[in-house]
Structure formats: structure tokens, C-alpha cells
Amino acid sequence: MRGYVARKVLGAAGTLLFVMLFNFVLFRVMPGSPVDTIARNQRLSPGEIQALIADFGLDRPLPEQVPGYLWDTVRGNLGVSYTSGRSVVSVLAERVWPTVVLVLPATIISVSVGVWLGIHAGWRRGSGTDAGSVGASLVLYSTPEGWLGMMLLVVFGVWLGVFPLGGYSSSPPPEGAAYVADVMTHAFLPVVTLALAYIGEYVLIMRSSMVEVTHEEFLTTARAKGLTDRDVRRRHAVPNALLPIVTLIFYSFGFVLGGAVVIESIFNWPGLGLLTFQAIDNQDFPVIQGVFLLSSFLVIAFNLAADLSYGYIDPRVHER
Amino acid sequence: MAAGSELVREGIPRSARAAARVRRRRAFSAFRRDYRRSRMGMIGVGILVVTLAVALLAPVLTDQRETQEAFATGPVLAPPSSAYPLGTDLYGRSVLTLTIWGARVSLLVGFAATAIAASIGTSVGVTGGYVGGRTDGILNAVANWFLVIPWIPLAIALASILGPTLLNVIIVIGITSWASTARLVRAQTLSVKQSPFVERSRALGGSEWHLATRHVLPNLVPVILANTVLAIALAILSETTLSLLGLGDPSSISWGTMIYEAFIAGAISGGQWWWLLPPGLAIVLVVLAFTMCGYALEEILNPRLRARSDR
């Protein structure tokens, strides 16, 4: 088990290093130097422009910039936003929170509902429940999440006018418990959209996992022991079928951040997704690079968590 | 058409190659028979055939000039009427006409991007799985790393570097989505490579090239096919995502750019549901159709799943 963990952690570290290097190269081969962005309309003297270039370390050949970049990144120095002049780390830190408020509940809802539906659909394969949930899941899976969000805006925002929209909280935000409630009401529609967008996949995967399990020998044994259908499902089928879904949850949690980009931009949600979008619009490369690094890091970390959870749940891994 | 009748018609195969051809033809007709039995698959194919026909017939069904903002003749933002069954947009263009033309671009992006992704993915997967060793190690690392790179930020970054043209949208989707195909193909290659019939052929003195092209590749086709059909669905959704972020090609009409235009023009507050609904529903329908076909294919072609369903 210790060897397994060590191997996985090392692998993740390697991928991370790779991503950091890729990040470095990608944003340096991009057209558009910081000087274009900063110098415009500020009529800098040639000397000042040179100073700016030196300031961003762009005057040295690329390979020489690598160690400095890596060291800075490791120390948590991701540079300064070209547009606002603030440090990228503080810009990112401000935006992480709203995204978590959006993504975490959405994942929890979609996983719990999806898994529950998947279990029942898979257990009663071919039944009405099965056909209904598979059909609904396929439709949800096929729906572009942004468009789904717009439809919810039409229904709840324009027709019913139930939820406050367009942002993270009222402004100025109320105090104390009222603040939490305020953020929650604002979060409701985007969270529901995101949850609906992801539910289909969980249903389908949980269902097929259940279907595979129903044919396993140990279920026949369990039935032979005289357990009720419900007990067989709950005590034997579900725990075994859950294995792939648990890793999937971790795995997709890393990616759900990316999925939040469209939802955040439609609901005007001031999280990392909207930041990415705005930074790209402004060609604010240090910020884009920071977002990129952060989201890659999250994917890698959650993948690692998926692998480790797999090792934890599946005892066979311990012996390897 | 029974499989047996073909054998009779073909007579006794004269060579090994002819035998293989017969075997494949039989497999194909068996596949066709199985596929016809899948209700899901048939519905999917039905939707796709209709969509494809509409897309191809767009110039016949409608006047392309009507899709140009400058020459639209309809009233502005008119609700559905007999003259404009799905109403009109901000420029007085018929939403029905736009939706029909949008099918072309959306399908084109779906097919072309998937073609790119499938070719990269298959080459990388087969090469890695078949050659093995250090090559495999490197290719696998690259694929794994493309899998962990967050898709949307990368696609947005690439789209904004390359600029918003249709070709670039296709390229961006293609090069960011090959990794899962590569992984799947590699795994399948490994298992085919070690299967008894390949071992046997190798023992009989088949060359590596013969093994790769005659045994490994044909056996990968089912996997690649099912995966590709599912990937088209994803590519169409990806195009929509990029368009909704304003990174689509503004001068080509796709369902994604239609939704984006409606959204930024305020169709939600303005209550122009007829502008927002058709392209969205079209995407759902087509993506659903590809997904259903893909699942049907998977069910038939994946021996493991198939054994289960027979039981």
C-alpha cells in the first residue's frame, strides 16, 4: 500500500512539473507581449518599455527564464496582472471562493441524485424506472449547459421572478446569517443548472456499473442465502457497484471547474470561470497562466485523490 | 438476408484473403441485423438521417441570401407566423432558415473535429500499444497529460490565440479531445496484440506489418467506431460551449452562435423564445441522436456488454 501511494504521488508530481513547463511555453509562444498590453495608451519612453520587459524577465532567452519561473511558481509568486497591477495570487484567491460555493453543492447534488437514480435504474433493468431515468439522463447529457442555464433564467428569472440574479450576493451584502442566505439564494439557479448538467453522466455510469454487478456470482450466492432483494441490493450490489463511481466523482470534480466557465459567465458569477474569460478577453497572460496552473493542479490533485481512494476502497490494491 | 446465403453465393473461398473478406461481410451483416434490433440506435439514426438531409438540402430549401444580415427581408424580432414559422431575429432573418443552415456548420464541426481527434487518437494509441517500450511510455505520458489539462481553459486560450474562424474552432476541438480515444485504442491494441489469434498468426510467421494491418487494426474498428460516434456528440457540444463564450466564428451560422447572438441581443428579457429555443433544441436532438447511436454501437460491438444482454 505504501508503495502504491508513493508511486501515485510521484506520478502526480511528475505530471504537475510537466504542466508547469507546458504552461510556461504556451504563454510565451502566445502572440502579444505584456508590453503591447501595458504600453498601449500610456506613451512609454523606449527606456521604460525596456524596463518593463526586464521587469517581466522577458529579455533573457527562454531556457534561462525557466528556473526563475519554476522557483517563483513554487514560492507562490505568479506575477502581477497586466491590467489591474495586482498580484495574480490575490486575484485568484478572491475568485476561488465563489466557484467553490457554486461547484461543491452542484457536485454533491448531482452525485447523490445521480447515484440514487442509477442504482434503481440498473437494479431494475428494463423497467419503467430504468427507461425513464436513462431517457432523462441522455437528454440532460445532450443539453448544452449554457443553454440550459438560459432556459432556467427564462423560467425562474423572467416568468416567475423567484430568484435574485446576476451575481454572488446583494450589494452591499447584508450581515451575518442574512449574508449566507443571500449568497444561497443567488447561488440557487447556477447551482441547479450545473447539477442538472452533470447528473446525466452519473446516472448512466452508476447504472451500467449496477448492471455489471447484477451478474456477479456473489449476488447469486447472496440470494441463495435467502436474503431479500432489497438486502441483496443494499448490502452486496450497491457497495460493489460504487467502486467506479467514487473514483469518477473525484476525477470529474477536478474538471467541474472548467465546466463552470460558461455557467459563471451566463449567471454573472464572479468566480474563476468568469475570471478566466475576462482575463483572456484582456489578454492578461499572468492571470490566465495562474488560472491554468490552478485548474491543472486541481485536476491532478483530484486524480490523485481518485487513485488513492481507489486504493483505500479496493483492498486488492493493498497487496500490490 | 441470412448469413448463410452469402456463403453459397460466394462459393468456396479460394484464398485466405477471400476467406477474410467473406468473414467480414458476414460479420457486417450480422452487425446490421443486431443494430436494427436496437430501438435506441434506430431512433438515433433516424434523427441523423433527417438532420443530414436537411443540412444538405439547405440551399434548395432556403435562399442563402436570407441568412445574410444585410439582405434579410423579414420584420425585426417577429414572433412565429405563417410566413416565418419560427419567427425572425434582430435583423429580420427567418429563424427557421438560420436553424437549417446552422445544421451544416454544427455537423461540419462535429465531423471534422472528431475526424482530427480520431486520427490523432488512433495513431497515438495504436503506435503506443503496438510498438510498446519507450515510445509507448512517451506517448502515454503525453496523452495522460492532455487528459489532465483542463479542457475549457485550454480551448479558450487556443481559440483566442488562433482567432475565431470556423477552421480554428475545428482545430481547437480536435487537438484538445484526442487523448481519451488514444487511451482507449491503446488498451484495445494491447489486448488484441496478446489475443490467441494474433499469437497464432505470429507463430505462423506473419510479418509485423501483416499483424498490425490485418489483425490488430480491423479488430480496433468497432471500438473506434463507437467511440467516434460518441465523440461527435461531444464535439458539437464543445462547439456550442466555445460559441456561447463568444469564441465562435461570427460570420458562420452554427446553432451555438445563434444562441450566443440571441443571448447577447437580450432574447431572454425581450421574450424572444422563438430565437433561443430552436437552435438549443436542435443541439439537444442531434447530440442525443449521436449519443444513442454510440450507445447502441457500444452495446453491439463490445463483446462483454453483449454477452450480458444475451444472458
Place this chain on the structure above:
Amino acid sequence: MRRTLTSVAALAAVAALTVPAFAQSAAPTAEPVTLTVGMSYDLYTSNPLRACGCGAEYEFLAINYDMLLAFDEQTLEAAPGLATEVPTKENGGVSEDGMTYTFHIRNDATWHDGTPVTSRDVAFTYRFALDNRIGAYNNYLPYDPVFETPDDSTLVWTMNAPSLSPVAPPFIPILPEHIWSRFDGNAKAGRQFENIPAIGSGPFQLVEWEEGRFWRVEANEDYWGGPAKVDEIVFRAFDNPETMALALRDGEVDLVSGLPPNIARSLEGQPDIAVHEAAGRTFLNFAFNFGGQNPAATNHPALDDLTVRTAIAHAIDKQALVDKVLLGSGVPGTSVMPPSSPWHWQPAADQEQPFDLDAANSMLDDAGYLDTDGDGIREMPGGGEPLDLEIVAASSVVEAPATAKLIAGWLGEIGIDSQVKAVGDGAMNQVWTRGTFDAYLWGWTPDPDPDFILSVFTTAQCGNWSDGCYSNPAYDELYTEQQQATSVEDRRALVAEMQSFLYDDVAEVILFYSADLEAYRTDTFTGYSPTPPPDGYMVFGYLPYPYMDIEPVSAADGSTVSSGSEAIPLWVWGAAAVATVAGVMLVSRARRSREDERV
């Protein structure tokens, strides 16, 4: 035991989600009267040295700072600001040669930190802008000015040529010397200064900025012009107008600006909402690339030919653009100064370039731009390069991409092929700097005074504010002449001549002036006053005037923020917490079961 622990951990994680939420909300104290304004831009910077003339920064500079001279609320002509009167020859403020101006600074103005505002602050700000080459400002300070401060309330401004520019007046926020002097000579450090709270002398002070969400200003009780009637204003950034309109509907914001026409229409007739159409001051232009950015510029040679540009001008149906793109909320364009400005110029009937595709086609035929290979696209005279233009539209200007596509359609009718690209501001900057485009669509909101917008077309501005690098020595001469005019009448004539020149030379095609569509709630605040009345702007009014008279509908009502329903989401969060626990239990169960089987 371990299972219980994990469940507790999961619960704690959910609870932790709410903790920073509490921590963030410590700021507001009593019950301040807060006006909430929705905008489609966030603040770009809180530092006046980084000013780029973009986004919400205009509004921040306008209400946080004073200028030496303000604009008259009615006419937008120069008016007393920090200076007690506008110098003229009559009142002795301007020397006979028109090169020396004397300003008297008011003695009741103080900075937000209580320090008095003096003439030295004004002199410092101008000198700082010049010495450190702050591009957004030094344009306003021509002819090597020297600023002297014989005493705290007197500023003597001397130039080496006569000019009206000191009373144009310079659009420069006056900065406190005691804050900014430490950055003198080190503009880079100055540009990185966060500047929150922003010490200015205006009626409001920027005290908080949550990037991407909102920025908050507090009223300055000691403002020399009298305090505002609200305690604070929160400006909220909306990434799309749809959510902004919905936020106005459910009372999250009180006033919004920059609505697309379709949305503004949908708000008309909504209960407690009024829509205001501010007469267009912003114009959209179709401008050409004349090269000159750098040797690698890819401008099409045909655009150097006035005939081609004139043909293009005839191929654009400005009225159709107004009808379709603006749904009628605007006016077809002619020159850089909008119709609401006293400086506006309109072509004479025989000078006009009306929409006429036939005329455009025959112009191109006569000039030898023929379609020799029969592909429907004209080629350069004598064959060769086809007339194929790359048109770049700024996607930040909502109307630009749509307009570009309409224009591309018409250009096709006169045998000019074109590709439309819509790009964000960052990419737009790049395209301009590199010169890799043939034409672009971009919007300008000129200052009340025409000097700046006219300077954009001078040769000297290539690479700075002139994005297409238009260059014509005759025009440059006119510009200098108007800058050195010593009487307002002379200047007015010259400014009209320049606008006429640009129109005839088709330096760019001014497409339309779009109205700013604003909307506000009538049940929360009252006293909205457009600047200038009656059809001016309530947001982006150049000056703080529009905010000064706004007061709550009922003074007793106080704050107007309504928070929505709470029940449903709380339930959802509860369910989510339960689901987490259930999930963790399932995981543990899965593990246990595996272990069972192994034994």
C-alpha cells in the same frame, strides 16, 4: 470509529463553506443609504495613472476627483471647478498673447484625508503627467507648459504658443501631491500603487473594490460643492446585460446603463421601472488601416485610394444600421462630434455620401477596380490582388460584430470580399499595434471638447491613440491651427472645417451615434438628473452631477436592498449536507464490503 470521524469531517467541510461568508460581511455599520448602479464594465483600475479611457474607470475618475475646470451642467462648456472662474481676456485671466493663463484655486476644497487642496497640487499633477509621460493625460498639455504657483491659491500656466487648451479644458483628475510625489520619476511604481482608499477631492471616495463584483464609493461629507444625498454608491459589474436587467427587475440594483435596445424595450412598462434614452454621444466607426504601425502591417493597398474609401462609404446604409442594430435608438453618423454637442458638424446636401450601391459600383468601375477573373470580387487596377478586406470588430462594443456583418454584406454587393473577426479588447490592441487588419469597428465617446478626438487623426498619434494611423499633412496643419486659435469663434470654424475634411477624405466612416439606454427603479430613489438635461446621461455623465441630487423615495425608508426568499435554498443546502454524509457512508460501506468478501 473511523466512519464517524469521516462523517464529521464532511459535515465540517460543508459548514466551513459558510464561515468565510460570515467573515466577509463585517464592513457595513449603521444603515447607510446606498444607491446601487449596474454597469456592463468592471473598474479596470483604481489607479488614475493606469487610465486607459476604458470601462468604468471614467466614472471613478469623474466622481472621486475634481478637475481644474469642470464642465457646465447644461452646456458642457468649461465651467469653474477647483478654479473659481474660467480665465478669459476680459477677466484678466489670459495674457494678451494668449500664452499665459492665471487660475485662482478655491480655498474651501480639501482632500479626502482633510488636507487642503492648493494650486501646488494642480501644478504637481500636470507636471507629473508630462514628466512621466502618462499618455492618457499629457495630450491635454501642449506647447511645453510651465506651471508656477506664486501662492497656494494661484496657478500660472505659461505655454510657448498661444492656445485655448487650458480652458478646453484638460480632462485630467487633480491628484494630491502629498500622496503621489513619492512616485515622481518612478512612474512604474506609481502605476502599481493600489490607491484604495483613493484620496481625491471629489464628492465620493472609492473605498472598496472586489474585482469582478463591485466597487463602492462613500460620499464626501465635506465636498466643497455640498455633500451628495446618498451615503454611498455601489457600482456592480455585470458580465452580460441580461442578468443586469433581471437584477434591476428584482430590485438588486437601482440604476443601470448600457442596455441593449431589445432589453430596454422589455423593461418599458415594467412596474416601478423607468427607461431613459440618453441622446447618443458615443459613435461607432468603420475605420481603415493606413499602415504605419510597423513595416509588417498588412493593410490593403486599395484603401489608400480615396475612391475606394468613398465607394465603401456609399455602400453603407447607416439608416438600416440604426434600424436593425440599434432598433432605432440612435442617429446615423457624420462626424466625430455628436449631434448633442455644439461642435457637431453636418455635411451640406451636395457633400453627403448617401447609401447608393450603384454609384459605389460605378466609382470602382471607373477607377479600374474590375473583376477580371469573374469570381465576383474586384481586383486592383490592372489585375492582381483582389479587394479582400479583413474586418476586425471589437466584441466589447456590443453593436460592433453585428454591424460588421451587415457591412460585409453590402461590400459583397460592390465586389469587395471581406472576413469579419470579432475579438476582445486585448486581441484588438494587438491587432492595432501590429497593423494586421484592413478595417476595424470601434466606438469612441469624445470629450465635451473636440480637441482630443480631433487629435486622434493626426500623424503624431500613430501608435498611440490613432489605431489605423491615418495621416494627412493638411489635416495636421489644421489641427495645430485650431489648437493655437485664440478666439472661440476662430476655433469653432476650424473645428468644423476639420470635421468636413475628415468626412470628404473618408478617414473613417462614422456609422451612427447610439443612444445610451439607461433604466432605473422609481420606487427606491428619486431625483435622477441627466447631464445635460433633459436627454443627457445619468451614468457616465463626465462629471458627478447626475449623482448629486439622487435621494431615497422616502427618507425614512433608508436602505432599499431587498434580499430574496430564503427557504428553498436552505433546504437544498441541508439536503446537500445530508447527501455528503450519505456519500461518505456509502464509500465506507463499499470498503467494508470489499473486506468482507476478501475474508
